[in-house]
Amino acid sequence: MDTRYPERCVGIEFVPFVKPGKFNYHYDKCQRWVTACYRPNSQLRPEIIGRDHFICSQHFVDGKPTEENPDPISADPFGKPTKKRKLRSVSNEVPAGKRKKNTVAANETEEDAMCENFAGLKDTEKQPGSSTQESFSQSYSNAQVGNAVQNVSETSGQTGVSAEAEQPSGSDIHKFLRNRDISCKKCGETVLLNTTEMQMIVCNTFLHRILSSDEVCFKYTGVPSIQMLKFLFEWISKPAEETRIWGGKNKLRPGRFPGRGRHSYKISKFESFMLTLVRIRKGYDMDHLAFLFGISQSHVSKVFTTWVSILNQCFKPILKWPSKEVSKRNLPESFKDFPNTRCVIDCTEFQVEKPFRPAAQRLTWSNYKHNNTTKVLVAIMPSGAIVFKSSVYVGSISDKEIVKKSGFLSKLEAGDDVMADRGFNIRDLLLFKKATLNMPSFSHGRQLTRKAVQKSRRIASVRVHVERGIGRIKSFRLLRGVISLKVRFLLNQILTIVCVLCNLQKRLC
Structure with missing residues (x-):
């Protein structure tokens, strides 16, 4: 649908296209929308999606994205994804009398030598029907997943079941790495996590590790004990409630209102307090802190600037000259x-x-x-x-x-x-x-x-x-x-x- 022809747009709304965002938080959803539009890669791809890209409401079952149907309907005219044409072998394309035997033989020997150098194996050590990629995937799965499967089998009380039998094979190892699920050891229930929940788990795990002992707390925050850290936060939390997050030097320029925007970042006051102390103590850069706390790099800068000012106002009277x-x-x-x-x-x-x-x-x-x-x-x-x-x-x-x-x-x-x-x-x-x-x-x-x-x-x-x-x-x-x-x-x-x-x-x- 084109807005240049208003007579065609009667009763039709335009929904903003999903943007990947910083750190590609919505990249998967944006890729699904791009695939459903069935446009060439030169016209539409996640890297060029901006604020001026919209999608017609006719592409949705309910006329707009809903919880039941969040993605648009596929616009593929064939109804099936296109498959790549398999290349035929050389023996079917070229007559037998006109082949160059020497060239084919030389190419085959070079390919065999490259395979042997990559795999690091001799002909006597190779198994029939196995390839280098499968052996690499098999070794990777044994190294990474073996301990986890062994622990699950031990806790469940099953005997006589080998760990290799439950490990993912080389063909589905990539699917295993892509799955963001957590399974309970007691009931076996599996929960699929989205990107936001994964970021919450990373942040909570990092903070839980800091609050595990006084030594770790001092290592990452510079505060000697956990009790002292809690006391400082309770003391500073009241002034922090009266302070707004600094929005940058251009936030209050003419024509812009504070507190409004497309993205809403949610981070608690305790997480902001810990972010500031960790950055001062360990010197982490903005990218690493954005990954740990699940926010954007620009928001890390705003939170750090705000809380440095809060801590300075509260700590400055303590640094006094004694009698x-x-x-x-x-x-x-x-x-x-x-x-x-x-x-x-x-x-x-x-x-x-x-x-x-x-x-x-x-x-x-x-x-x-x-x-x-x-x-x-x-x-x-x-x-x-x-x-x-x-x-x-x-x-x-x-x-x-x-x-x-x-x-x-x-x-x-x-x-x-x-x-x-x-x-x-x-x-x-x-x-x-x-x-x-x-x-x-x-x-x-x-x-x-x-x-x-x-x-x-x-x-x-x-x-x-x-x-x-x-x-x-x-x-x-x-x-x-x-x-x-x-x-x-x-x-x-x-x-x-x-x-x-x-x-x-x-x-x-």
Whole structure:
């Protein structure tokens, strides 16, 4: 039916054609509709189906897709699928007197040699009536299905039945792999699953595995225990209910309304919470997370961006500067030689993707790392808890300059003692706050005295805890390696989340 002729379209509706969608979720249904239309492959195929493709209501039994008749009627004029014509042998086409015996013999020997090389068998080892493809399918079925059939036979209590008798043969091994069914071991009932149900099983299995033990929970989320994970989710669930999923920078452009669209993605708040933690902890890409949680890649990005903002708003008040009484109460024995130490500071760098613009390349270039990096100032208590994290700066900035701009000096009080490395020449800045600086001594080209060497060793032995704290931060794989420029807008918020998750772990000292 053609809409260019309105007189022919009286009482006829046009149904939108099924699109394959991202990750080919509806590819099978789209292929059935394409086959029913009986059009050439150059005119209609699943790869070219778009929003402008419709199908006439006359192709359906009920005038539209229903649960009983979801697919259109076949438009094949012959009523049967066409079969490919079998090729005749060479002996029937060419007369016997005009054959080239040498050429045929050479071709046969080459084919035999190729078959022997592919199968890896000699003529004496081949069985009559078997081919290479059948032997490969037989071995694959024995390796993959043998254990499953053996377990079923053992649980059912049948004796005298071999596992090979119930295994699929080489001819139907592909059908066995295509079947998406689950059978119950007790009653034997088989349930056929569609694509959505298979994705739900993958997601639920992955989450169930994470919540199986505290070790697995810490490995995939960075939270030390399952009870702590549940507590965090209950605490964050209330602010999450008042927040809408971020729809992208172009969602509220003129002429577009929020909350409307063709596709509706359903993912629970707990799954969104776990998706964010797993991505930060393990550094999985969008494709892998889309497969695990059964949503599209774009929706993974929207969920991750939204929940990073939610976690940052909830975790940011926890990352607070402690008072002097709290610092002295939690002072470990290793700092007994430095009782007035308020914090230990150090800068760390994260390698980022090379920017496109030359000016940005120059600003992010680090002579120390010889790469494009971003730099962050981190301060920890003597006990090892992270109490301050600066904003993300470019890699070319110096340590002294980042101390000035980060707001770290406003946290100090009179009489505080700050411990740092040799690169932090900030003694003049601390004088305005009436604070002191503890750092290893400089040699200035001369040999250090015995007293200076002992002091430097004591400082280095306790200052190593800030390196251990930074090591915990970099154990989250999203911050390890080369960080994509697409995450640069969320890097400050991600670092806040990571610092709070590190404080939930055991004390460093």
